[in-house]
Amino acid sequence: MGNSFGCSASGERLVSAARDGDFVEAKMLLDCNPCLAKYSTFGGLNSPLHFASAKGHNEIVALLLENGADVNSRNYCGQTALMQACRYGHWEVVQTLLLFRCNVIRADYLSGRTALHFAAVNGHVRCMRLVVADFVPSAPFESVNDRTISDRSDGTSSTKTKQEHSALSKFVNKAADGGITALHMAALNGYFDCVQLLLDLRANVLAATFHYGTSMDLIGAGSTPLHYAACGGNLKCCQILLARGASRLSLNCSGWLPLDVARMWGRHWLEPLLIPTSELPIPIFPPSNYLSLPLMSVLNIARDCGLQFSATATDDAEICAVCLERACTVAAEGCEHELCVRCALYLCSTSNFPSESSIPPGSIPCPLCRHGIVSFTKLPGSSTKEIKLPLSLSFCTPCILHPREQQDTSEAATRSPDMRKNRVASVSSDMFCPITCSPFPSVVIPLCTCNEGPCPNFDSGERDPDEDSPNRSQSGEEKVEGVRLGKTTCSSMFWGRRSCSRENQCNAEINA
Structure with missing residues (x-):
């Protein structure tokens, strides 16, 4: 896509602009040729969307998607822009990709990891909260x-x-x-x-x-x-x-x-x-501070109304009391306070309120009255700017190949509109493939995601041959303690090192 000789030079310029965050350059190139949004590099097959997502340039991400970039495009390793954004913790980019209905279920080719795996391995809890937004219904949380x-x-x-x-x-x-x-x-x-x-x-x-x-x-x-x-x-x-x-x-x-x-x-x-016979008391942990029950409802409203270009308030519309710039488009259930969809989505994405408070677990405190918000509703008369994508982008390839699941999807579409309310999960379990969404057997090529130099050599010959035994000597423990007490962030803990060069080929382009 977009790799013909006529657009190769311009495509590389767009890649550089996406990597460096040069919005003016990116907009100029896309105005001249919008097809450049579908360009991909010859080596790692990274699109400009991959570069902008990995670097956290949210404005360029939105610009590329508005010009026709495939939100679910894959690179050489089968990784999407959502996976890159979750890898580096750019939650605002994750938010934008979700607004354009990216497929969060997709897994990469090499190891079958989803965006949730990429966020979890690096501790990006805000990205995790956004990735699961379409699966958590806006309903009271059961502890x-x-x-x-x-x-x-x-x-x-x-x-x-x-x-x-x-x-x-x-x-x-x-x-x-x-x-x-x-x-x-x-x-x-x-x-x-x-x-x-x-x-x-x-x-x-x-x-x-x-x-x-x-x-x-x-x-x-x-x-x-x-x-x-x-x-x-x-x-x-x-x-x-x-x-x-x-x-x-x-x-x-x-x-x-x-x-x-x-x-x-x-x-x-x-x-x-x-110790199996341990009698130490285990503390009782409250629900997570990062639960956000109203996130699914406000995300669906933002998809309908549009977020990047929210209309400014007119004389007849109420102005959002938080930003004092945009018209109110959503109302909180319960207290009925009105906000613009942008402020409501930002509030649900960033809130980290202690669970020991008086509000229900998972609810978000209203910025005006501190009432616990479980879901948002769309105000009547709000403008609609729905982002429509081709149907083929909504499902991974194996899902389309299963006639039973296609039939279930068509039957779900003919059901009553009550099934689409905020209090019902918007993702059906029938959408999941019984096989890994990967064109290659995922167990053939393990994966490592070391981005900061070579992997630690856990298999070096200096290791004590008896150190894998729980009863190894104290000297063996001291020999490897310097390596093992370090933070085990290297993905060779999960997969082998044979494919380091394969994924590093994709990541080297982004980190250049």
């Missing part, structure tokens, strides 16, 4: 502390079965290569806010990685998030996992307990907590 004890057991229960069939549970618990979930990633790197949000979004605390081994053998195949948290060394992550039903007695395929993993990686401060 995870009210779940039955049967959810914490290995047996089947009606509550657990119901959660497994929900669209939210399927998305949050989607496993990448080796069975790695977003909860494994956040627990390993010690991002407590991400772990807490994922658990409140019904992440499976007992999910185990697959039994076939890759470089996950450093922790052990078949490990639970508690094993990964023990390796990461974050005390609060271990505590909340135990509070939400994790077991100290879970054995991975190597026969290791979470306690054994903590000892192997030198996390000795976790031993009193992870």
